[in-house]
Amino acid sequence: MRVLALIFSLIAAPVVAHEFWIEPTAYQVSADTNLEANIVNGQEFTGAKLAYLPQRFVNFVLFAGEASARVEGRPGDMPALQQAPVADGLNIAAYQATNSVVSYETWEEFQTFVTHKDFGDVRSLHDARGLPDNGFTEVYSRHAKTLIGVGDSQGADRRVGLETEIVALTNPYTDTLDGGFSVQVYYRNDLRPDTQVEVFEKAPDSRVTISLYRTDADGIATFPVKPGYSYMVDAVVLREPSERLAAQSGAVWETLWANLTFGVPE
Template sequence: MFVAAPIAAHEFWISPKDYIIDPQDQLVADIRVGQDFKGNASGYLPPRFVRFDLVQGDDLVPVEGAMGDRPALQMQAPGEGLVTVVYQTTDSRLTYSEWEKFVNFVTHKDLAWALEEHAERGLPQTGFREVYSRYGKSLMAVGAGAGADQEVGLLTEIVSLANPYTDPLPQGLPVRVLYEGAPRAFTQIEVFQKAPDDTVSVATYRTDAAGVANVPVKPGHEYLVDSVVIRGLVPEAEGDPVWESLWASLTFEFPAE
């Protein structure tokens, strides 16, 4: 699918209706693309995802639905405890008609080194293509929500190292950013914080040598953590993408006191 370049700069996230539910209730969540916690929701569309799973401890349950269901997730929880919702999109492509859009994207995501590499590779400033994919996770609590997030085998992912529903977080929620299973040291994460009155604030942080960063949290607030990988591609034919971006996201709520 070819789309205008600005779409690629939009965030992707799993958006639960309620992050904390009773054991007898369903897990309900939308799949969204947009900005500042506002975006269009897509339905349950298998051609658009590689995987869509519920992970709880050692159990992995594929999300089931009817084509076009909205919200995309409407399922009974596997059991009481912490559930990690996992969603990986299929690949999408875009063509850059304006060099400034690529500059703004990689600069905003702290990937400006790609501009020098682009020039060194002798690539044009317009008409080049990028392929991108999204790797979303969301933490939902069933009942008390006891349990832990874990690596789920995504090409890039953000792993919560504490449970926002059961653990005290005086220093914030520690998260680890991974790429191909290895920590991404000294890389940028972008954090969107949504208050109970729906106002949104945005901040950036950097991971340490172990790929870990602490996300400051406030009671009753919802969070989206985002991190992007970009890597060069060698085109096999004219018109093939020359860049690939991989978008990791994690959503959760820090409960009100």
């Protein structure tokens, strides 16, 4: 297990980023029960619940094994996901948000984000492209998944087609978790070795602890989990936007956020 020494609680952590995730009302349900989950935007595993609004997402899909179904709803629905499971077993909900843009008034603001997400020497790349120190923008997209156990909860997570994606190598509802929980991080069809992974652990009393890990040569990170807790895993890609996207958005940088949530049974 490779973990950074930096582990900090919600009280001590600086506010340097906003996450976006899918949070089920229950991580395990019976086979005859609808799935329900909120789309949430916030920080440190707490935030505002968002309604089902088709203009805000590119795809919103459920998977179970080889079967899949689009998430259908009415504009304004909350929770955003209210639908029958695809099948008995492990169901995966995946959501790709439409692009959004954020502005940085100073380089220092952007550097805080760069440092927190461990992107390396972005300043040299920024300068080499002749970009301004002040008043520039970033375009970003969210690629979120959650794991919901239905009935016996049997099954495995898999790639579902997100451009950047976190795949669980462990089924939290059926596997032995003594050796920890493992995830594998992808960007397009490539693994992401030596990449920072941020893990948010929410206790039953809603207290959140945040830990930083790094993937190994196979893009895998492993971390301990606790019964009765829920988890959010986050990894971010930074890249130069395509000419078309830069022209559309005015942004000089692009980020793609991969997110995975799951619960651990008591």
